[in-house]
Amino acid sequence: MEKRIQLRGKTLGDPAQPLICTPIIGRTQKEILQELTHVTAKKPDLIEWRADFFDKIENTDEVIALAKRIRENAGDIPVIFTNRSQREGGQPIPLSEKEILEMYIEICKNTAADIIDFELSNRLEHLRYLRKVSHDAGLKMIMSYHHFESTPSQDVLMKKLLEAEACGADIAKAAVMPKTLKDVLTLLNVTYEGNKKLNIPLITISMGGYGTLTRMFGGVFGSCVTFAVGENSSAPGQIPIEDLKTVLNIVQKSMID
Numbered sequence: 001m002e003k004r005i006q007l008r009g010k011t012l013g014d015p016a017q018p019l020i021c022t023p024i025i026g027r028t029q030k031e032i033l034q035e036l037t038h039v040t041a042k043k044p045d046l047i048e049w050r051a052d053f054f055d056k057i058e059n060t061d062e063v064i065a066l067a068k069r070i071r072e073n074a075g076d077i078p079v080i081f082t083n084r085s086q087r088e089g090g091q092p093i094p095l096s097e098k099e100i101l102e103m104y105i106e107i108c109k110n111t112a113a114d115i116i117d118f119e120l121s122n123r124l125e126h127l128r129y130l131r132k133v134s135h136d137a138g139l140k141m142i143m144s145y146h147h148f149e150s151t152p153s154q155d156v157l158m159k160k161l162l163e164a165e166a167c168g169a170d171i172a173k174a175a176v177m178p179k180t181l182k183d184v185l186t187l188l189n190v191t192y193e194g195n196k197k198l199n200i201p202l203i204t205i206s207m208g209g210y211g212t213l214t215r216m217f218g219g220v221f222g223s224c225v226t227f228a229v230g231e232n233s234s235a236p237g238q239i240p241i242e243d244l245k246t247v248l249n250i251v252q253k254s255m256i257d
């Protein structure tokens with residue numbers, strides 16, 4: 001089963017090469033576009049617009065117009081559109097679940113991004129509907145799960161990844177917080193085992209200080225994307241893109257026998 005996804009010349013899911021994604025978390029349009037200019041200059045493989053930080057998120061027309069500009073200005077770098085909910089570590093926003101779904105639908109219909117990230121904790125009918133809309137519009141869909149307090153057991157994490165695949169995700173993603181080094185091993189283990197079980201690419205992240213290890217070495221165990229700071233961090237434990245590129249180059253060189 002071919003797990004790789006080609007997007008604007010980038011290969012997502014190549015076990016030899018995890019992609020680096022840098023988030024954009026500005027609040028105003030001006031800040032966001034400036035951040036984008038700085039971040040694209042650092043040549044990440046992917047950009048994530050964290051729209052939950054945008055101060056006009058309640059105005060879908062403005063969101064779409066800005067998403068289109070981000071998409072255009074990003075050139076050949078694929079863009080992920082994400083609204084991270086407050087319950088999964090995002091910003092508080094004044095939109096209902098239905099309005100959030102409608103915003104995502106408009107992003108798809110306007111092809112204002114390449115990939116959408118929608119949380120598995122959303123209502124099943126919303127997940128299914130958005131899956132259909134994104135598929136018809138040609139956008140890839142990440143279904144994600146976050147736990148900012150702790151690391152659930154391997155069984156729970158595996159179930160989440162399998163659930164994403166069963167709901168039709170193109171990519172399954174889990175980001176969790178470790179309290180101990182053993183939690184980091186749990187995450188790496190589920191990545192390794194999950195990669196054998198699932199027929200879609202995985203993104204897995206352990207956050208915080210200990211979790212930084214997974215941002216550097218998670219690719220070896222089967223995580224296809226790692227998040228790094230271009231200008232601003234969107235989650236604990238992210239390291240600067242320059243440092244991450246150095247580490248990934250060393251890992252890649254050293255692992256060729």
Ligand SMILES: O=C1C[C@@](O)(C(=O)O)C[C@@H](O)[C@@H]1O
Nearest residue numbers: 023082175205207227234235
């Ligand atoms: O879900 C993720 C992963 C993340 O939480 C991280 O830990 O790098 C950062 C978020 O911006 C992104 O949406």
